[in-house]
Amino acid sequence: xxxxxxxxxxxxxxxxxxxxxxxxxxxxxxxxxxxxxxxxxxxxxxxxxxxxxxxxxxxxxxxxxxxxxxxxxxxxxxxxxxxxxxxxxxxxxxxxxxxxxxxxxxxxxxxxxxxxxxxxxxxxxxxxxxxxxxxxxxxxxxxxxxxxxxxxxxxxxxxxxxxxxxxxxxxxxxxxxxxxxxxxxxxxxxxxxxxxxxxxxxxxxxxxxxxxxxxxxxxxxxxxxxxxxxxxxxxxxxxxxxxxxxxxxxxxxxxxxxxxxxxxxxxxxxxxxxxxxxxxxxxxxxxxxxxxxxxxxxxxxxxxxxxxxxxxxxxxxxxxxxxxxxxxxxxxxxxx
Numbered sequence: 001x002x003x004x005x006x007x008x009x010x011x012x013x014x015x016x017x018x019x020x021x022x023x024x025x026x027x028x029x030x031x032x033x034x035x036x037x038x039x040x041x042x043x044x045x046x047x048x049x050x051x052x053x054x055x056x057x058x059x060x061x062x063x064x065x066x067x068x069x070x071x072x073x074x075x076x077x078x079x080x081x082x083x084x085x086x087x088x089x090x091x092x093x094x095x096x097x098x099x100x101x102x103x104x105x106x107x108x109x110x111x112x113x114x115x116x117x118x119x120x121x122x123x124x125x126x127x128x129x130x131x132x133x134x135x136x137x138x139x140x141x142x143x144x145x146x147x148x149x150x151x152x153x154x155x156x157x158x159x160x161x162x163x164x165x166x167x168x169x170x171x172x173x174x175x176x177x178x179x180x181x182x183x184x185x186x187x188x189x190x191x192x193x194x195x196x197x198x199x200x201x202x203x204x205x206x207x208x209x210x211x212x213x214x215x216x217x218x219x220x221x222x223x224x225x226x227x228x229x230x231x232x233x234x235x236x237x238x239x240x241x242x243x244x245x246x247x248x249x250x251x252x253x254x255x256x257x258x259x260x261x262x263x264x265x266x267x268x269x270x271x272x273x274x275x276x277x278x279x280x281x282x283x284x285x286x287x288x289x290x291x292x293x294x295x296x297x298x299x300x301x302x303x304x305x306x307x308x309x310x311x312x313x314x315x316x317x318x319x320x321x322x323x324x325x326x327x328x329x330x331x332x333x334x335x336x
Contacts, residue, residue, distance in 0.1 A: 007098045011075065011090040014097045016061045019074035020052055022096065023081060030054070030061055034118075039067040040081060042274075047197065066248050069278050119160035119171060121204045124180050124188050127156040136177060136194070140227060140301040141234040141309050149213055150230060151182040158191055181226060184212045190226075190245075203245055208255070210242040219324045220263040222251070222283070223300065224270040231301035232269070235313055237320070247271060247279040256287050265324045267292055271299045292319045 008014065017030040024037060034053040039045045042065070050065040064071040070080045079089035129144070133154050137147060155178040160171045181190040189207040193200055209226045219239045223229045224247035232241050240263070244251050247270045259266055268283045268291040270276035276299070280291035294316055296303035303312050 007101060008094060011093050014074075014093055016074040018097065018100070019077065019093060020061050020063070022100070023078060024052065026052075039065050040077075041065055041070055042067040067275065069248070069275070069282075119162045119169075121188065121191060121202060122159045122161040122170065124158045124191075125156040126153045126180065129154055132176065139305045140231045141304045142227070142230045142301075143234070146230045146233060150210070150226060151184060151186075152192075152226070152230075153180050153182060154178070155180050155191070181207075181209070183207060192226075201246070206245065208242055208244060208251065210240070214240045214242070216240070218264045219320075220259055220266045221320070222266065222268045222289070224276060224279070225299070225301075228269070228300040231304050234304070235309055235316075237317070239320075239324075247276055250282065250286070253287075256289070267320065267323050269294060269300060269320075272296070273298060290323045292316070292323065294319065 020026065020030060024040065026035075026037070030052070032054050034051065036048045037050050037052065038048045039050045041050075045067050049067040050063060052061060052063045054060075055062050060073060062071070062073050063077055070076075072080075075086060075089050075093065078084075078093055079086055082089065082092060084092070137143070157172050157174045158178065158180070160173065162169055175193060175195070177193065177195045179192040179194075180188045181192060182188050187205065189203075189205040191202040191204065193202075210229050217238050217240045221232060221239050221241045223232060223241060223243045226243055229241045229243045232239075242259075256266075266287075266289050268280045268289055270280045270291070272293065272295055277293065280293070283289045284291055294300060294303060294312075296312065296315060297306045300312070300316075303315075
């Protein structure tokens, strides 16, 4: 272990591990592991969404708070926490760290970082559809045709594997409601487990959902999830629909440029919460893509479940039409 024993005047001499441990009030030492805590910036949060992770390339800790979209390094954490400038945050850290040194026998023990490997999806086992699956998906007006079209398959189980300390470790996960999202060439890119509070989604690979099912309509809608995508398509509007890995993942500029050349207009419809609204505004600011804020339920699929397809159509179509209609001859009528 290394020990810092003298008072410091340069924030660069303060270990990033101490900054995160101190200001996040972490119960355990950071030694290279990643962890998730409740947001320091959103007191209303119930499910932890703030990730503190080790950047192996730079050998420092960083954070990403998906509840508020704040993120960065250790000084950024304090800057956001006290709503101050970078310089003021640095001064606060130096002052607090020196206070810590004086009251802790002269130093902070910096742990040697361990190499932590992560479990990754190794294999999946599919199973037949059941009435329980039917009950779950039809609540959102999503039937077998849409599920087949988008390569959603029920899973009996999936296997997570990792290499650690020279040993190969595997975990088999079983559950009543497990679904695999597959590409057209049968590669799983995401696991969806809707009844699990934490880790509802396990990302396996980068993939723009819906990109292989485009029909060549005049308009493109970007939703926040595959479930919302399929729920929107169930309304049979004359639009194509895609979804990134999540609404926190921005589709790359070159991909957006390609879609702008293909479609008359692109709009976003994300979740009806702070994160969703923030993400839609980001697309508007960065890509000049307008958004539709549907205020009926948390998301579009839930709105269909809560109010029914007809009521959602009545509320949604005028909102979309306001953005996509370029002239009186344009029409967004539902298809037969």
